[in-house]
Amino acid sequence: MLKTDHLNVDMFEKFAPRPGERALVPELTPKAQVALMCRMLFAEGWDDHIAGHITVRQPDGTILTNPWELTWDEVTASDIVTLDDKGNILDSNWNTTPAIGLHLQLHDARSEINVVIHNHPKWSGIWANLQETPPIYDQAGAYCGSELPIYNEYLGTFENQATSLTAVEALGDAKWALLAHHGALVVGRDLRQAHLRAATLEWRCRRAYEVRLAGGAEPLAADVIKQVSLPDPNGFPFLWEAMARRELRRDPNVLS
Known part of the structure; x- marks a missing residue:
């Protein structure tokens, strides 16, 4: 029987960082945070060459994103x-992917x-x-719940605004999706x-595919996933x- 009683709201409140406590990472600019996110996700397997894009909307409505020309493991803060909310570049000589419209939508x-x-x-x-x-x-695969929609109407690449809008509509209010014959969206x-x-x-x-190769097994029950x-x-x-510190150890120049 899985021990699940330790995963409760009280634990998260107890261990949540509080004002005045030791900082777990150095003070980071918004651009440094996005660069670190690129490095962190590259280490998690989000690493298809120069493909892929992360956008982070700022309080003033502008949007930070990684440049098209660089792989995620080489991006630095600078x-x-x-971008503005229409996707126009405000402060860089780098380009952005033509598929950025999906994010903007x-x-x-x-x-x-x-x-x-x-x-x-x-x-x-x-x-x-x-x-x-x-x-x-397993427990680590259940951290974010079980519902995972598949957008299975491959109409082309996402530089086409009609295609990307269809994907937005299909995602609805989901937190992630698999894009058939394409990739993933979070x-x-x-x-x-x-x-x-x-x-x-x-x-x-990964675990699901490994289990399939091993001959299959009984998945976690819905009530256990919920727990x-x-x-x-x-x-x-x-x-x-913790993952940010790992990337800072690997390459402190990510903050440059």
């Missing part, structure tokens, strides 16, 4: 591009979404190509929440900071 359609992530990860990409929803076999309120969702999705997909899903809407305590 490379991050600022999502930000426009859902006011609660400040982070949008799209790439072609290995493990979730397998299930997207199978057009199947991966079962959940949205979130902030970087911490979006990171947990992206990492959980790839873990879930172990994290109650904190802002992600797993300390996880974002």
Whole structure:
């Protein structure tokens, strides 16, 4: 029997960082946070060459995104591009992907979404190509719940505004989706929440494929998934900071 009683709201309130406590990461500019997010997700398997894009809406309505020309594991803070809400570049000589329209439409359609992530990860990409929803076999795969829609109407690439708008409408109010024959899409309120969702999705997909190759097993029951899903809407305590510190150890120049 899984021990699930430790995953409760009281635990998250008890261990939530409080004012005056030791900082878990150095003070980071918004652009440094986005650059770190690129590095962190690259390490999680969101690493299809120069494909993929992260957008983060700022309080003033501008949007930060990674440049088209760079891989996620080489992006630094100074490379991050600022866009207006129409996608116009405000402060960079880098380019943005033509598929940025999908992100802009999502930000426009859902006011609660400040982070949008799209790439072609290995493990979730397998299930997207199978057009199947991966079962959940362990606690780490259940952190964000079980519902996972598949957008299975491949109409072309996302630089076509009609195609991207169809994907936005199909996503509805979901927090993530598999894009058939394409990749994965994750949205979130902030970087911490979006990171947990992206990492959980790839873990879930990897474990499900490994279990299938091993001959199959009984997935977690729906009531168990509900018990172990994290109650904190802002992600797993300390996880974002821990993964950020790992990237800072690997390459402190990410902040430059």
